[in-house]
Amino acid sequence: xxxxxxxxxxxxxxxxxxxxxxxxxxxxxxxxxxxxxxxxxxxxxxxxxxxxxxxxxxxxxxxxxxxxxxxxxxxxxxxxxxxxxxxxxxxxxxxxxxxxxxxxxxxxxxxxxxxxxxxxxxxxxxxxxxxxxxxxxxxxxxxxxxxxxxxxxxxxxxxxxxxxxxxxxxxxxxxxxxxxxxxxxxxxxxxxxxxxxxxxxxxxxxxxxxxxxxxxxxxxxxxxxxxxxxxxxxxxxxxxxxxxxxxxxxxxxxxxxxxxxxxxxxxxxxxxxxxxxxxxxxxxxxxxxx
Numbered sequence: 198x199x200x201x202x203x204x205x206x207x208x209x210x211x212x213x214x215x216x217x218x219x220x221x222x223x224x225x226x227x228x229x230x231x232x233x234x235x236x237x238x239x240x241x242x243x244x245x246x247x248x249x250x251x252x253x254x255x256x257x258x259x260x261x262x263x264x265x266x267x268x269x270x271x272x273x274x275x276x277x278x279x280x281x282x283x284x285x286x287x288x289x290x291x292x293x294x295x296x297x298x299x300x301x302x303x304x305x306x307x308x309x310x311x312x313x314x315x316x317x318x319x320x321x322x323x324x325x326x327x328x329x330x331x332x333x334x335x336x337x338x339x340x341x342x343x344x345x346x347x348x349x350x351x352x353x354x355x356x357x358x359x360x361x362x363x364x365x366x367x368x369x370x371x372x373x374x375x376x377x378x379x380x381x382x383x384x385x386x387x388x389x390x391x392x393x394x395x396x397x398x399x400x401x402x403x404x405x406x407x408x409x410x411x412x413x414x415x416x417x418x419x420x421x422x423x424x425x426x427x428x429x430x431x432x433x434x435x436x437x438x439x440x441x442x443x444x445x446x447x448x449x450x451x452x453x454x455x456x457x458x459x460x461x462x463x464x465x466x467x468x469x470x471x472x473x474x475x476x477x478x479x480x481x482x483x484x485x486x487x
Contacts, residue, residue: 200241200249201261202232208472211448215243250464258467259356263379265471266353269478270380279349279385279409282373282392283438284366286338287359287462288453291325293339302326327459331362338362341454343466346373347438349387352477354441354470355379359463366391370410371400385409387434409434445469 203218206228212218222228222240229236294302303326306312312320328340342364346356355377358369370392374383385407388397392410401408411428414420420428445451449469454462 199232199234200246203241203246204250204468205472205475206231208449208469209476215246218246219243250461253464255460255463255467258464258471259376262354262467262471262474265474265478266355266379269351269353269474272478272482274351274353274478274481279387279407279434280346280355280374280377280383281349281387281435281438282344282346282370283389283435283442284342284344284369284391285442285452286331286333286362287341287343287451288338289325289328289340290454290457290462291328293330296330299326299329323457325454325457327361328454329361329363341459341462342366343451344369344373345438345441346377347441348377349434349437351481352437352440353474357463357466357470359459359466361459367394367397370397374400374404374406387431389432389435390428441473445473 203222206212206222207218210221212221219240219242222232222234226236228234229238234240302324306323306326331338331342340362342360342362344358344360344366345354347353348355356373358372358376360369370386370388374386377383383406386401387409388411390411390413393413397410398408401410409431411431412420412424442451451466451469455465456462
């Protein structure tokens with residue numbers, strides 16, 4: 198719990214590095230008070246923080262986030278109606294390389310020699326092999342994609358996941374919805390045109406969830422006036438995901454990966470989810486988390 202609270206401080210106060218986190222814990226009485234660390238005790242060495250984070254799994258973080266949301270549910274801050282699902286591009290922590298170079302690095306990484314440095318010792322650092330290329334708005338992007346579901350009632354982050362940037366958004370909607378069922382059953386799902394299609398409509402229908410996915414033109418037919426107005430109504434609820442993306446971009450550099458491994462980045466994103474939800478719930482309840 199102590200180290201977990203250290204990461205909350207890092208997220209809330211935009212502390213960029215582990216050495217800086219160690220320094221600020223030692224320098225600020227308020228930090229030690231929050232951590233319940235005696236004044237004459239020093240902070241853990243900064244190398245302790247990444248070692249602790251490596252021990253955490255996606256499943257463990259999902260359980261922790263789920264328990265927090267359940268506690269808010271017990272305080273009548275439940276998911277009463279609907280969720281909004283969206284995705285954003287995240288810039289890789291490594292410099293961009295071509296797909297051919299990326300394939301070569303992946304093949305080398307799967308060999309015993311590829312896991313050693315020039316001195317024959319196990320590599321401490323490696324480049325990002327999980328990112329890849331995609332094009333959005335006629336611009337090339339090298340990195341990852343963050344898939345997020347947000348409660349439209351209170352703005353809690355219900356689920357978050359990462360993939361390579363070339364992955365299509367649409368197949369991630371069922372996962373986002375399933376992983377969002379922490380308390381009440383979800384009644385409605387809002388999403389943009391990237392999620393339209395028979396598989397997602399079928400998934401929502403089978404689970405008795407109202408379909409509020411925006412529609413788009415297809416080869417056989419243009420959108421009707423009703424569908425255009427419907428899209429406008431849906432867009433009024435989708436803003437809440439963009440709001441979270443904007444806040445995390447501004448205060449946590451959410452548009453750029455911090456680490457070269459997708460799982461390490463995912464754990465970091467899930468810490469952001471917990472810190473965001475705890476602060477959001479505290480604000481609604483009128484208490485201060487720090």
